[in-house]
Amino acid sequence: MDLQFLSSTPTDDERAAVDAAVAGQAPSRDLLLPALHAVNDRVGWISQGALNHICRTLEVPPADAYGVASFYSLFSLVERPKRVVHACVDLACKVNGAERLTDALTDAFGPASGKTGDVTWLRSPCLGVCERAPAALVFQAGEPATEQLLAPVASEALVEVATLGPSTVDVPTLVPQQGDGGLRLLKRIGVVDPTSLDDYRATGGYSGLRNALLLGPVGVIREVSDSKLMGRGGAAFPTGRKWDATARQPVRPHYLVCNADESEPGTFKDRVLIEGDPFALVEAMTITAFATGCAKGYLYLRGEYPKALHLLENAIAKARERGFLGENIMGHQGFSFDIEIRRGAGAYICGEETAIFNSIEGFRGEPRSKPPFPVEQGLFGKPTVVNNVETLVNIPLILTEGCEAYARIGTAGSSGSKLFCLSGNVRRPGVYEVPFGATLGELLELAGGVPEGRELRAILLGGAAGGFVRPDELDLKLTMEDARAAGTTLGSGVVLVLDDTADLGGFLLRIAAFFRDESCGQCVPCRIGTVRQEEALHRVVGGKKLSTGGDDLLVLREVGQVMRDSSICGLGQTAWNAIESAIDRLGALEKPLERGKRA
Structure with missing residues (x-):
């Protein structure tokens, strides 16, 4: 390949950082993101000379590398302090x-x-x-x-x-329900040492994998299917069906991708699971790989989770040392699997399953058009299973207690328990675990309700891509089917509480600004629509009018509908959701909302 470079040369630190990041590996574009991280970590920004050295080492066109480096918010291409x-x-x-x-x-x-x-x-x-x-x-x-x-x-x-400068002060990972005997997904957090494989095994760890090896891949998929486990990332797709579709693909190799890039505002459950119980995720990925025929797994982790990164690196290393990763796992001849962590670098869109593929492969983290679907052509063009952290940590439970026992928890349409992230104006914020079918009011009561002397104004379900519910809707049952029937969504489990002091106008503007910033810009409806949505909302909140005398609410609806109908991925398709629900369910924009004041 005839690559053309500028004359800039790397410093010794930049050269050393890149060389260490790719040492012992053949030149490959999929090492681009780790190499960019290495330079940014060592120097604090990515110079033209560093980019040149990365491109020469990995044989990547400089224009492509620049496009990738400029895509992520945690990287800087201009000099800045360390x-x-x-x-x-x-x-x-x-x-x-x-x-x-x-x-x-x-x-x-x-x-x-x-x-x-x-x-x-x-x-x-x-x-x-x-x-x-x-x-x-x-x-x-x-x-x-x-x-x-x-x-x-x-x-x-x-x-x-x-x-x-930063110190090594640690923030403990706790859950408000710690000690509750009914906890399942959260039972070890705050109780078991997350750095100890022995502690994990003493509390039932790796019994799920042992049972899986006895059942065989087909038996494992049958157990997961019969458990009625659905994805916990928002789409609620049946997990067993996804696994079965991947396992049946004759093309090899198969890949497993764990989506740990939770970037939905108000979501933090995956971080709590990783920081409090990292071995459970490693075991779950290993079971998934066994069932679906994957020899390699990628764990795509948010770049803003340093503690989670450290604990996962430790868990993977210890699992590998003890024979729970690598060749012939747990003595099972022919079953080999390993996990590689890939750090994200600040891009909400990389939570979309095909954008993760592009990011891992060394391209801009932009979504791909579907079909083909990941189970057919995913990472590196091969059949790929993509599950998020919460979905995966249910797997050892299913393989330990059996699909029938698991399915008895929750409801017929939504089995098992669900993690909800309570934050905002609530007395005891945190991650809460309840069986599907509990009501929103019961969940809010667990968290202590709004602070004393305040009144509940609204609850945002599902994050910025979700929708609002009113104080008179607290009897809403927290299931996929009930949320859908009520015209809202559980999404990734966000329950963000607003009391009567909340600046709703400013809150909605922040949602609009978030989507404008995070749009990858690949498709016109989202790239332009998120900007126009924010502009119209600014006028409504500020009490201004279009110069033409037009109706800004009508503009908002038209732009929102176009984004929903014609955007490539879920970002554009859901960017209007919360604002629409604030208008229709809360009546929030019936009169001008001034920033910093109550509506």
Whole structure:
């Protein structure tokens, strides 16, 4: 391949970072994302010289590499200080004081994205710690790079850490229901050492894999199908059917991808599962691989989850050492499987299953048109199983207790238990586990309801891509079928509570800004529609009118419908959902909403 490069050369640090990241591996485009991470971690930004060296090493066209590097928000192609502060301004943090943090950072270090000495700071989308809002992440490039999550954080403490640099202070992973005997998915979290394989096995770990090896691949798929397990990422597709379709494909190899890139504002359940019970995910992926004939698995993890990354690396290494990963797993001749972690770099769209494939393969994380579907042509063009973290950690339960016992929990249409992420104006935010069929009111009661002296105004279900429900709808049963019948969605399990002090206008504007920022730009309806949606919403919230005298609500509806009908992927198709439900269910925009004031 005749590649043309600019004259820039890498520094010694940049060269060393790239060479270490790809050492011992043949040049391949799928190493592009790890190589970009390596430079960004070591130096703090990606120079033209570093990009040149990456392209020469991996034999990737420079224009392609630039397109990939510029796609992700955690990377910078312009020089910046090694210390970067990411201050969350998304939904849960917005209603819990994010503006106080950004004001303090502005006073201390100047405007966002500016350079003040050794520090720059950025307004960040959701960091996935909504139960401890407001939150910030402080990153320090170096060898090694260090990161510190601060949540919840006061303005003074954030400025101090931003000034002095991150430390190794750890934020514990806890669940409000800890000690509840009815917990299943959350039973080990806060109770068992997440770094200990022995502790995991002492609490039943790897009994599911042992049973799977006895049943055989066909038997495992039958158990999962009969359990009626549905995907927990929002689409609710039957897991057994997906596995069976992949297993039947004659083309080899097959791949497994675990989607751990939860970026939906208000979602943090996968992070809690990984940080509190990482071996369960490793075991679940191994069972899935056995059933579907996958020899290689990729765990695509959010780039903003440093603690989860450390714990997963430890769990995979220990599982490999003890014969639970690698060749002839648990002595089962011919069954080999291993897991590679791929870090995301700040792109909500990479939660879409085909965008993950592009990201892993070293392309921009843009969705692909379907068909063909992943079970036929997925990662590297081969049959691929894609499941998210919560879906997968149900698998050892099913293989341990049996499909019939599992299916008895929940309802006929929604089996098992479900994790819900409660945040916002609620007394005890956190991840809660309840059987499908519990009501929204019962879930809210578990979390203590809204703070004393306040009134419930609305609840956002499913995150920015979800919809609102009213205070008089708390008898809604939390099942896939009941949510669908009520014209809403459970989505990824977000339950974001707003009380009567919430700035609903500003909240809706944040949703619109989120989708405008996160649109990958590949298709016109989403690329243009998300911008027009935000513009119209600004006019409505500010009480302004179109210069033509037109109706902005009509504009919002038309733009929203076009995005829903003609966008390539779920981002554009759902970008209008929450705003539409605020209009139709809450009557939120019947009169102008001024930012910072109640409607």
